[in-house]
Each structure stands twice: as structure tokens, then as C-alpha cells.
Amino acid sequence: MKIHLKVWRQKGPEDKGCMEDHTLDDVSSEMSFLEMMDVLNQKLIKEGHDPVTFDHDCREGICGSCSMVINGDPHGPQKATTTCQLHMRAFKDGETIYVEPWKAKAFPVIKDLMVDRSSFDRIQAAGGYVSVSTGNAPDANAIAIPKLTSDEAFLSATCIGCGACVAACKNASAMLFVSAKVSHLDLLPQGQEETHLRTQRMVAQMDEEGFGACTNTGSCSAACPKEIKLENIARMNRRYTGSQIKSS
Amino acid sequence: MNFDSHSPTGPIETSWERHKFDINLVNPSNKRKFDIIVVGTGLAGASASATLAELGYKVKSFTFHDSPRRAHSIAAQGGINAAKNYQNDGDSVKRLFYDTVKGGDFRSRESNVYRLSQVSNEIIDQCVAQGVPFARDYGGLLTNRSFGGAQVSRTFYARGQTGQQLLLGAYSAMMRQVDKGNIELHTRREMMDLVTINDQARGITVRNLVTGEIESHSAHAVLLASGGYGNVFYLSTNAKNSNCSALWRAHQKGAAFANPCYTQIHPTCIPVSGEYQSKLTLMSESLRNDGRVWVPEDKSDKRHPSEISDAQRDYYLERVYPSFGNLAPRDVASRQAKYRIDEGRGVGKTEKAVYLDFRDAITRLGENTIKERYGNLFQMYQKITGENPYKQPMRIYPAVHYTMGGLWVDYNLQSTIPGLHVLGEANFSDHGANRLGASALMQGLADGYFVIPATLGHYLASHSLQDVSLSHEAFKQSQEDVKQRLSAMLSNKGSKTVDEFHRELGLIMWEHVGMSRNAEGLKTAITQIQKLREEYEHQVLIPGDENFKNDELEKAARVQDFLELGELMALDALKREESCGGHFREEYQTADGEALRNDEEFCHSAAFTYDKGTGKASWTRHEEKLEFENVKLSTRSYK
Numbered sequence: 001m002k003i004h005l006k007v008w009r010q011k012g013p014e015d016k017g018c019m020e021d022h023t024l025d026d027v028s029s030e031m032s033f034l035e036m037m038d039v040l041n042q043k044l045i046k047e048g049h050d051p052v053t054f055d056h057d058c059r060e061g062i063c064g065s066c067s068m069v070i071n072g073d074p075h076g077p078q079k080a081t082t083t084c085q086l087h088m089r090a091f092k093d094g095e096t097i098y099v100e101p102w103k104a105k106a107f108p109v110i111k112d113l114m115v116d117r118s119s120f121d122r123i124q125a126a127g128g129y130v131s132v133s134t135g136n137a138p139d140a141n142a143i144a145i146p147k148l149t150s151d152e153a154f155l156s157a158t159c160i161g162c163g164a165c166v167a168a169c170k171n172a173s174a175m176l177f178v179s180a181k182v183s184h185l186d187l188l189p190q191g192q193e194e195t196h197l198r199t200q201r202m203v204a205q206m207d208e209e210g211f212g213a214c215t216n217t218g219s220c221s222a223a224c225p226k227e228i229k230l231e232n233i234a235r236m237n238r239r240y241t242g243s244q245i246k247s248s
Numbered sequence: 249m250n251f252d253s254h255s256p257t258g259p260i261e262t263s264w265e266r267h268k269f270d271i272n273l274v275n276p277s278n279k280r281k282f283d284i285i286v287v288g289t290g291l292a293g294a295s296a297s298a299t300l301a302e303l304g305y306k307v308k309s310f311t312f313h314d315s316p317r318r319a320h321s322i323a324a325q326g327g328i329n330a331a332k333n334y335q336n337d338g339d340s341v342k343r344l345f346y347d348t349v350k351g352g353d354f355r356s357r358e359s360n361v362y363r364l365s366q367v368s369n370e371i372i373d374q375c376v377a378q379g380v381p382f383a384r385d386y387g388g389l390l391t392n393r394s395f396g397g398a399q400v401s402r403t404f405y406a407r408g409q410t411g412q413q414l415l416l417g418a419y420s421a422m423m424r425q426v427d428k429g430n431i432e433l434h435t436r437r438e439m440m441d442l443v444t445i446n447d448q449a450r451g452i453t454v455r456n457l458v459t460g461e462i463e464s465h466s467a468h469a470v471l472l473a474s475g476g477y478g479n480v481f482y483l484s485t486n487a488k489n490s491n492c493s494a495l496w497r498a499h500q501k502g503a504a505f506a507n508p509c510y511t512q513i514h515p516t517c518i519p520v521s522g523e524y525q526s527k528l529t530l531m532s533e534s535l536r537n538d539g540r541v542w543v544p545e546d547k548s549d550k551r552h553p554s555e556i557s558d559a560q561r562d563y564y565l566e567r568v569y570p571s572f573g574n575l576a577p578r579d580v581a582s583r584q585a586k587y588r589i590d591e592g593r594g595v596g597k598t599e600k601a602v603y604l605d606f607r608d609a610i611t612r613l614g615e616n617t618i619k620e621r622y623g624n625l626f627q628m629y630q631k632i633t634g635e636n637p638y639k640q641p642m643r644i645y646p647a648v649h650y651t652m653g654g655l656w657v658d659y660n661l662q663s664t665i666p667g668l669h670v671l672g673e674a675n676f677s678d679h680g681a682n683r684l685g686a687s688a689l690m691q692g693l694a695d696g697y698f699v700i701p702a703t704l705g706h707y708l709a710s711h712s713l714q715d716v717s718l719s720h721e722a723f724k725q726s727q728e729d730v731k732q733r734l735s736a737m738l739s740n741k742g743s744k745t746v747d748e749f750h751r752e753l754g755l756i757m758w759e760h761v762g763m764s765r766n767a768e769g770l771k772t773a774i775t776q777i778q779k780l781r782e783e784y785e786h787q788v789l790i791p792g793d794e795n796f797k798n799d800e801l802e803k804a805a806r807v808q809d810f811l812e813l814g815e816l817m818a819l820d821a822l823k824r825e826e827s828c829g830g831h832f833r834e835e836y837q838t839a840d841g842e843a844l845r846n847d848e849e850f851c852h853s854a855a856f857t858y859d860k861g862t863g864k865a866s867w868t869r870h871e872e873k874l875e876f877e878n879v880k881l882s883t884r885s886y887k
């Protein structure tokens with residue numbers, strides 16, 4: 001297939017950046033989107049140009065590295081699919097595809113399509129854990145956890161930290177990410193002890209990083225490649241309000 | 249050079265306890281005086297960083313990823329073993345030990361494997377305490393699945409995302425210490441060199457991948473947890489950026505590399521679809537709990553699988569290995585797939601695949617149960633192939649997956665360089681010539697949570713380690729070397745891209761150092777790799793410059809190291825004139841095509857040291873003899 005690309009190029013954080021046009025004549029429908037980008041990069045290098053920089057690693061939809069806004073949608077047109085899992089069969093021969101980076105104040109561009117998501121790590125450091133040092137654990141079967149509870153916690157824990165939720169939100173809010181983490185631990189007995197403090201601190205860090213407010217449009221969950229549910233946000237809000245009351 | 253394993257003598261059941269009592273300790277208030285560098289934040293690195301920081305050490309963690317959570321461990325699917333015996337099916341520490349030694353085809357060190365089996369249970373406890381949501385049954389207790397090479401059900405799992413959940417657990421423990429100021433986290437930094445002073449590991453030189461800056465970091469000890477080197481084959485199930493460079497830089501500085509040729513080819517991966525292919529995707533071994541592997545009886549039978557009746561199918565694993573069936577170990581199952589394809593019975597367009605069929609399991613258990621167990625894997629398969637595995641069998645083919653070889657370490661996980669310790673897939677320690685499924689996660693976490701926190705103290709307490717400053721000549725020299733190496737690479741404007749070289753290397757490796765090997769092919773590989781390396785020095789084309797984010801330059805340095813490692817793998821495979829586990833030499837096989845070991849001459853680990861100052865890559869081979877006192881050396885059979 002023939003594919004026309006309009007790709008965001010930006011030399012560094014200070015550069016203004018612009019879209020650049022490229023055409024690839026020989027794209028196979030079996031290729032993944034990133035393999036198509038590889039083909040573009042090989043071509044650029046051979047022609048003496050700088051290849052397009054983008055984050056990627058596992059190429060299986062689990063590490064959360066890949067992060068492209070494709071035709072306006074974070075991770076492209078397919079539901080529950082990361083950029084690396086998207087295949088060219090999802091596009092038409094002759095189609096023009098727009099490729100851009102995540103855009104959010106808290107995710108500054110490093111180069112081209114690569115952004116800095118270290119704000120997520122700082123949120124995690126602000127309480128996204130159970131305080132149990134190695135060696136202190138009781139037998140794993142000492143407490144039974146109802147299967148449904150555990151499954152629910154698992155579903156929140158499958159967040160890959162890619163940031164598509166932020167990229168999809170008109171306010172660049174990180175509520176879905178933070179609430180997924182909070183919910184995972186809040187649902188489990190192990191996480192109960194610190195749940196109020198954890199929620200407060202993680203929310204405070206999120207605000208400090210410059211993420212926007214949540215206005216409940218739900219575009220985050222719709223864009224999430226792991227289908228993290230909006231209920232997480234409601235659960236966190238309840239917990240947050242509860243923790244405010246508790247600490248006042 | 250000394251290849252004494254420093255394993256405790258005496259009864260193996262109490263070795264680890266006695267060893268912990270016998271070794272020296274660092275007083276709690278002295279721990280904060282020690283800086284420890286940890287390279288890597290996968291399961292091994294994150295668990296080590298967290299635990300050492302909890303103990304009071306000052307830890308500096310490095311990863312080339314943008315976040316610790318993205319390490320390749322995140323992609324592990326199937327599960328993690330432990331000898332809990334929650335299923336009451338006769339499991340025990342001893343049985344896990346036995347299975348692992350046998351699974352490794354009697355080429356691992358008994359003392360290490362026994363310890364691994366012992367701490368396996370504590371790992372599960374620790375992970376559950378952190379909030380890892382392992383699968384549970386309706387009574388609320390933990391449930392298990394089976395993996396290859398075992399006749400008990402001892403694998404703990406979180407759907408097909410076990411690695412993700414375990415890594416998020418270790419990562420959160422690590423971030424807790426970042427929060428407390430006990431870990432200094434350095435992301436998007438690539439280790440480019442190991443710095444030794446008085447022959448001790450005292451620091452590293454790294455490249456800041458965003459700015460291109462070369463930085464020095466000092467410490468009292470250095471831990472490498474940088475993962476495996478399967479990407480020497482270009483196509484593998486490893487994440488795209490996994491590489492051997494941290495190991496290779498240490499190897500060039502004196503750390504011996506053990507059993508480089510022991511490579512695991514995983515039987516169930518999605519086959520290659522075209523030349524642009526950038527990586528291969530694993531379909532977890534856990535699928536063989538419910539999936540049945542087959543090819544058509546008749547090689548001219550090209551009908552759709554649904555039209556081929558049971559009588560016209562050859563469920564060859566069940567036929568050849570009646571007691572393990574579809575759960576035969578990986579090396580064995582891969583070889584059998586290769587035999588079927590060599591017979592001309594491969595399926596699919598390329599005829600380089602066999603079927604993994606869930607029809608019977610779906611009939612027996614219903615589609616929902618199968619979805620519950622493997623939903624994300626089925627979805628992954630469908631996304632890549634465009635085919636629905638609930639309706640038609642998966643097509644699978646073996647692919648490079650894991651490397652059992654790595655830097656040589658003793659019982660304390662110390663390499664041949666004092667102060668340099670190696671953890672996780674990066675070391676060679678526990679899996680011998682073949683790793684059993686679900687035991688890499690176990691080993692990474694055993695090393696990081698339980699082994700190194702005990703043994704590192706012994707090193708620190710028994711050596712006098714003066715503080716070193718970054719202005720020391722050794723740091724300056726190392727920076728200089730790194731800069732020179734990078735600018736030399738950049739200055740030659742050749743005509744072939746790094747990827748083109750890497751693909752070429754991969755083809756040589758797969759052809760001659762892959763699933764089956766012979767002397768002639770290995771010699772050919774060595775010559776071809778040497779030629780390719782020479783061409784690389786002059787012909788590689790790298791755009792951009794070094795003082796900036798430059799992906800091609802990062803890849804170029806890694807591929808340069810792969811080009812030496814590939815030769816060493818072929819050399820090791822050539823010298824090991826026997827077949828064992830994943831190392832299959834065509835000249836050494838039984839009448840029915842099984843691996844034929846030679847215990848007389850090869851019951852040892854081969855450790856290679858890099859000859860310095862010869863101006864070209866060459867190695868000296870050493871041996872660490874393996875003694876089997878607790879498991880009887882016997883022919884490995886799964887029939």
C-alpha cells in the first residue's frame with residue numbers, strides 16, 4: 001500500500017516544531033505501525049536525514065513506551081490497542097496519516113514524538129506502594145481475598161502508564177492514571193492501612209506536576225489501551241473526600 | 249583466574265542458612281556509608297535496589313528506559329514458580345530443585361539451584377504483601393497453573409501479565425525508597441563502561457540519552473541487572489532495546505562470560521510474516537496447559553485445520569512424550585517442531601509453523617474460562633495475525649527467547665571482578681543449559697530480594713574500600729575512551745545502516761548458532777561474523793551527532809558489542825562437543841534425535857575471559873567443574 005505521512009518534527013524542547021510530509025510506496029498491510037515507522041526511518045537515514053525519534057520497546061502492548069497521536073487519537077483508531085499493536089491493515093491504501101506526540105504541559109517534548117513522562121514516576125513515589133520491606137511478609141495464603149475483589153484490583157493494576165489518558169483529555173488530566181493506581185491498592189486488604197494518606201499525597205503530587213482538572217468527559221477511558229474503567233475515578237474521589245474529612 | 253564457586257560444603261538443605269551465618273555483616277549504622285550502583289530496574293534490579301535501600305545502603309539506580317517500570321521484565325506473561333505445595337500435589341523445595349537441575353540438563357550448580365528453590369516461597373509472600381494481584385480461586389486463596397518440565401502445579405500467575413504485576417510490585421517498593429531519599433534514580437542513562445580501581449569495581453560511565461552528556465558515577469560496589477542478550481539474533485521475543493552492552497563492557501574489563509552459547513529457543517511464538525519484521529511475539533508456555541500441538545499426518549494435506557479430523561492429525565508431543573505431553577520442556581518441544589517442519593509438515597502460508605489448538609479445551613471448559621485464563625494472549629495473537637484463535641488454531645514457531653549464559657558469578661553472585669555483582673538474566677547461575685518456564689522471574693526476584701542483600705554485605709565488610717573521587721584518573725580515562733569510541737563510530741560515513749548490520753548478524757546466528765548447530769556451521773559463523781565486524785568498522789552509517797538524543801548512535805554501540813558476543817557464542821558452541829539442553833550439536837544425538845551429553849568431558853561450565861591488549865577480539869577458555877551430589881547425573885527423559 002501507499003501511505004502519506006504527516007509527522008511532527010521537533011528538534012528539542014525549545015524548538016517550535018512543525019509537520020513534515022513523507023510518502024512510503026511499499027507498505028505491507030501485515031506491518032505494525034511501528035514497523036512502518038522503521039521503514040520510514042531507514043529511508044531517512046539512507047537519504048542523509050535525521051530519523052524520527054519515538055519511544056518504543058516491548059512492541060507487545062505492555063511496557064507503555066510507545067505513544068503516538070495518530071490521526072488525532074492517542075494510539076490511533078483501534079479500541080484497546082497500543083500504537084505498537086496497531087497494524088497497517090487498519091488503514092486504507094493511499095491514506096494520509098497524521099502522527100504527533102502526546103501533548104500536555106506535564107509531558108514536555110524531548111524530541112519529535114518522544115515526551116518526558118517522569119511526572120508519572122514522581123506521582124508513584126508519592127505513596128503508590130504498600131509499606132512492606134522485604135522479609136516482613138506473612139504467608140501468602142494467610143489472608144484470603146475474595147476472587148472478585150482481587151480480579152477488580154487486577155483490572156486497575158493493568159494500567160501500563162503510557163499516558164494516553166492525559167493525551168486524550170482536553171484538560172490534560174491524569175485522573176485515570178492516578179485513580180487506577182489508588183484503586184488497585186485501595187481494593188486490597190494489604191493497601192488499606194495507608195489508603196487515606198496515599199490518596200491525598202498522590203493527588204497533591206498530580207496537581208503539582210501541572211496536570212489539569214477532571215471534568216468527567218470520559219475520553220481518557222475511551223482512549224485507554226487497557227480499558228481502565230472510569231469507576232476508578234469515582235472510587236478515588238470518594239476516597240479523597242473521605243480522607244479530607246478524616247484529616248480535618 | 250579463580251573459578252571457585254565459594255559454595256558452602258555440607259548438607260545442601262542447610263547450606264544457605266549456614267552461609268548467611270558464616271559471612272560478615274555490615275553494622276546497620278554503617279550501611280549508609282556505602283554507595284551501591286545498580287544498573288537495571290527489571291525484576292532483578294528493582295528488587296535489589298528496593299531491598300538494599302530498605303537496609304540502609306545509599307543506592308543509585310540506572311536504566312536506559314524513561315521509567316523503571318518499562319524494563320523488559322514487564323513483558324513476562326505466564327507466571328512464576330514456587331514450591332509452596334498449595335495444591336497438595338507432592339511439591340516441595342526438593343522437587344523444585346530436582347526439576348530445575350534436570351530441566352537444565354545437569355549443567356547448573358547444585359548449591360545455587362537449591363537456594364533458589366528455598367527462597368521461592370518467600371518471594372510469593374513478599375509479592376502478595378506488596379499487593380500483587382495473583383490469580384485466586386473462589387475461596388479467595390491463590391491458585392496455580394502448570395508449566396513445562398514439571399509434573400506438579402506450582403506456577404503463580406496474574407492472567408497473562410505476571411511479569412507486569414511483579415515488576416509493578418518491585419517498582420513500587422523501589423519508588424517508596426526514592427520517596428524516602430534512599431535511592432537516587434537515573435533514568436534514560438546508558439552504562440557505557442565499568443570503572444575499576446585497584447582491580448575493584450568502583451563506578452560506571454554513562455551516557456545521558458537525552459543530552460548526550462557523558463557522566464561518571466562512583467560507588468563501593470556495582471550491581472549489574474541488565475537482562476539477557478537474546479537480541480544478538482536480531483529477531484527474538486525480547487524487547488527491542490534489550491542488549492548485551494552492560495555485560496560486554498564489564499567483560500572487556502575482566503569479568504568472565506560463562507556458557508554464552510546456552511540459548512533458549514521458545515517453541516510457541518508467532519511466526520515471522522515478512523522482511524520488515526522487527527521482533528517476534530511470544531505466546532506464553534502456559535497456553536500448553538490447554539492447547540494441543542499438532543501438524544497434519546500427511547504432508548500433502550493443505551486443508552483448513554477445521555477440515556482435518558483427529559485421525560488425520562499428529563499430536564506429536566503427546567505421541568513422543570506420553571508422560572509430559574504438551575508440557576514437554578522448551579528445548580525439547582522446539583526441536584520437535586523443527587523436525588516436523590523439516591519433514592515438510594509445516595502449516596500456514598510459509599509452512600514454517602505448527603498448530604496450537606484450543607478446540608478441545610473450549611469444548612470442555614467453555615470460551616469464557618479460556619478467555620479468563622489467556623484473554624490478553626488471544627487478543628495479542630489476533631491483533632498481530634488478524635486471525636481469531638477461539639475459532640481456528642494458532643500458528644506458532646520457535647523463536648529465540650532467553651539466554652541462560654551470562655557473566656560468571658560465584659555463590660555470592662560476585663563476578664570475577666571484586667565488587668561487581670551480577671543478578672537476574674544477566675548472570676549465568678541457575679538454569680544450566682535450559683531454563684524451565686516461570687523460573688526466570690523467580691530467579692530475578694530471588695537474586696534481588698533475598699540473595700544479594702545478604703551476600704553484598706559480606707563483600708563490603710571484608711574489604712577495605714577507600715572512598716574514591718570522580719576526579720580519579722580511572723574515571724577520566726573511562727570518559728575519554730567512551731567519547732572516543734562514539735566519535736569514531738560517528739565519523740565514518742558508510743552506506744549501511746545499523747539495522748542492516750544487525751539483521752545480517754541475526755541471520756548468521758539463527759542459521760548456524762540457533763536451534764541446531766554443527767562444527768562446520770559454527771566455523772562458518774565465526775568467519776562470517778569477523779568479516780561483518782570488519783565491514784561494520786568502516787561501513788556503518790550513523791546520522792546525527794553525539795551531543796544530543798541520537799537513537800541510531802545508541803543502537804550502533806549496542807550492535808558493535810553484539811558483533812563480538814556473536815563470535816564468542818559460536819566459539820563456545822564449537823568447543824562444547826556434546827548436546828545439552830538448548831545447545832544441540834547435530835553430531836551428538838541419540839538414535840531418536842534427543843540431546844546426547846558427554847559427562848566425561850563436559851560436566852563443567854565454560855567461562856571465557858577477554859584477552860586484553862591483543863588488538864582484536866580473542867578469548868581464553870576456563871572451566872568450573874560441576875559436581876552432582878544430590879541429584880544423580882542421568883539421562884534426561886520426558887517420555
Ligand SMILES: Cc1cc2nc3c(=O)[nH]c(=O)nc-3n(C[C@H](O)[C@H](O)[C@H](O)COP(=O)(O)OP(=O)(O)OC[C@H]3O[C@@H](n4cnc5c(N)ncnc54)[C@H](O)[C@@H]3O)c2cc1C
Nearest residue numbers: 288289290291292321325326327439475672673686688689
Ligand atoms: C515475552 C517474554 C515473556 C516471558 N515470560 C516469562 C514468564 O512467564 N516467566 C518467567 O519466569 N520468565 C519469563 N520471561 C523471562 C523473564 O521475563 C526475563 O528473564 C526477566 O524478566 C529478566 O529480568 P531482569 O531483571 O534480569 O532484566 P530486564 O527486565 O531485562 O531488565 C534489564 C534492565 O537493565 C537496564 N539496562 C540494560 N542495559 C543497560 C545499560 N547499559 N545501561 C543502563 N541500563 C541498562 C534496562 O533499562 C532494564 O531496566 C519472559 C521473557 C520474555 C521475552
Ligand code: FES
Nearest residue numbers: 057059064066084
Ligand atoms: S512498545 Fe511497549 S507498549 Fe508499545
